[in-house]
Amino acid sequence: MVINFVLLQLFVLHAAHATHIVGGRDATSHSRPYMASLRIGSLHNCGGILVREDFVLTAAHCEISGTYTVVLGADSLSGNEATQQEFTAVKSIPHPNYDRHGNDIMLLKLSGRAQLTEAVQLISLKAGRLRTGSQCLTAGWGDIGDNQTLPSTLQEVNVTILSQQTCRRRWGMVPITGSMVCGVGARVFQGFCSGDSGGPLICDGAAAGVVSFSGRRCGDPNTPDVYTRISSFTKWITDVLNTN
Template identity: 75%
Template sequence: MAVSFALLLFFVLNGADGSLIVGGRDAAPHSRPYMASLQVRGQQNCGGALVREDFVLTAAHCAIPMSYSVVLGADSLSGNEPTKQEFRSVKSIPHPSYDGHSNDIMLLKLDRRAQLTKEVQLISLKTDRVRTASQCITAGWGDVGDNNTLPNRLQEVNVTILPQLTCGRRWRLVPITRSMVCGVGARVFQGFCSGDSGGPLVCDGAAAGVVSFSGRRCGDPRFPDVYTRVSSFSEWITSVLNNN
């Protein structure tokens, strides 16, 4: 049965918003020191990556009409870890061409600079394109069972990068542009999910993508996970950071 583009996009974005890792594994404690948890009233909403002491990179669809609590240095969000640093977001800067689908990238300015420690570190940004078949990793505190089950600890999952043409054929009704990168897990129903939105796709130790959208069922290889390609927005990111 045919599905309209608008209806499919509704399913896609609502399926990814607040995504969580399914079919992944516990990350080694504090092995992803750039990870940020974006919270609303103490609840995980989106992920992000610390790219400057006072800036977190995330997805534009994570924008909300209020300030985020941003937690850095965490392994377990519920645990009382002395490594945690908590901030407020004071300015949300989505890409000016974000249209609810493409250009899904945003920078959050924090109310002060993070103190860099072993557990809180910056991540560099990948400035070149990710090669097809590259082995990357994405991480987050999102849904682990596609059923609103949140993890006790940070989860991570391996991601294999797909050719853009293959990704476009599988999505069909959703335009996959050159500013996007697609990936799949090694197994069926393995990938990001609700609550993972905005988290980084890490390739060769650098942030290559930002979690954007997936299918109605998390990790479904028929609809590969889609990330915003960071290298396509290098100039914009540099401009925002230099002007703030």
């Protein structure tokens, strides 16, 4: 079985590395003002969300040896929109227990503080566990065709939350821990894909998860999309923000 780490993890799955939304739709322009594009040079590599004016939350497997350019207020990856604000990530803080099998969460400190506007906003973090069957969504600029086809604008797709038991049964030997949450699209081959790594799972208007990994085929319900459960890391996130 292969895991798709929506980005660079050649783990045993298809990481969301370079994961993109498949089977989704164009998001209404600037309707997700908390979204961040993490770029290496001018190329989008991962997603993230703005949790404080100077901090973006993303996936630990998105960490690179170089420096990210972080773009806020974007709708199109190719356009130079007046709404965009650009920063450098001056510090990467992955969870200390990240080990490619779990704790796939990271904070990036920006070179400055974002100016909050209609197109750039913070997002709150969802507390507590999600109920099975909850209706959520995920968004990103990742692959839209499971074939390295990038979208011109931000994509989003509806997600239904699965029980841990169902997710573990479908993944088989791959460990699905209590700090993970699983979801599937309404149809086969709907979900996140390469390039969507680090992006959010949004439930009731708050961030409940971080895009982590999927199966060999993006959006395949036999290997449900897996997100890092943000509520499992609330104390760590708070501690990092308070000490920075």
